[in-house]
Amino acid sequence: MMDIRLAEAQDLPRIVEIYNAAVPSRRSTADTETVTPESRSEWFHRHEPERRPLLVGEDQGDIVAWMSFEDFYGRPAYAHTAELSIYIAPDYQGRLLGKRLLRRAEALAPSLGIHTLVGYVFAHNAPSLRLLRASGYQEWGRLPDVARMDGSDFSLCIMGKRLESAPAPLGQPAGAG
Structure with a gap:
C-alpha cells in the first residue's frame, strides 16, 4: 500500500x-547525465504546496515514487494548466503506482x-503512453526527432487532458451555474 504525501526537504x-x-x-528523461540533490535544490523549492506541489509515494516508510506539478509555459493565461511528471523507483514499476499517482x-x-494537465513523453516510452491513454489523455502534439541521445533521435509526444470544471461553490450542485 502506497501513502502519498507532500515532499519534504529531507x-x-x-x-x-x-x-x-x-x-x-533514455526513456523517461532527456537528461543524459545524472543530477545531484544540490543541482535540483532550486527546482525542489519552486514547488509550492498550495499551487504546484511535489509529492512522494511511500511504501512502509520508504519513498518509492514522486510526482510534481509545474507551471506550463510561465505566462498568466496558462495558469490553469500544469505539467505533470511521475517517476517510480525501478523495483516498484509495473505495480500500478503510476495509475494511483495520476488519479x-x-x-x-x-x-x-488546475483545469488542464499536460505531460511530455518520449514516443518510445510505451508504458507511460499506455498509462496516460488508458486514463483519457490524448496526444495533442508530437515534436519529431527533437531529442538526441547516444547518437539517436527521439520524438516527444505532448499528452494532455482537460479535467472536469472546478468544483462548484459550497451549497451549489456540480454543473450548476
Missing part, C-alpha cells in the same frame, strides 16, 4: 535517486486551480 536525495535511475534508460493528481488539480 526527501530530495531519494527523489533524485529515483530520477537518476531513469537516466540510463491523485487529477483529484488534487481543481484545488490547485
Whole structure:
C-alpha cells in the first residue's frame, strides 16, 4: 500500500535517486547525465504546496515514487494548466503506482486551480503512453526527432487532458451555474 504525501526537504536525495535511475534508460528523461540533490535544490523549492506541489509515494516508510506539478509555459493565461511528471523507483514499476499517482493528481488539480494537465513523453516510452491513454489523455502534439541521445533521435509526444470544471461553490450542485 502506497501513502502519498507532500515532499519534504529531507526527501530530495531519494527523489533524485529515483530520477537518476531513469537516466540510463533514455526513456523517461532527456537528461543524459545524472543530477545531484544540490543541482535540483532550486527546482525542489519552486514547488509550492498550495499551487504546484511535489509529492512522494511511500511504501512502509520508504519513498518509492514522486510526482510534481509545474507551471506550463510561465505566462498568466496558462495558469490553469500544469505539467505533470511521475517517476517510480525501478523495483516498484509495473505495480500500478503510476495509475494511483495520476488519479491523485487529477483529484488534487481543481484545488490547485488546475483545469488542464499536460505531460511530455518520449514516443518510445510505451508504458507511460499506455498509462496516460488508458486514463483519457490524448496526444495533442508530437515534436519529431527533437531529442538526441547516444547518437539517436527521439520524438516527444505532448499528452494532455482537460479535467472536469472546478468544483462548484459550497451549497451549489456540480454543473450548476
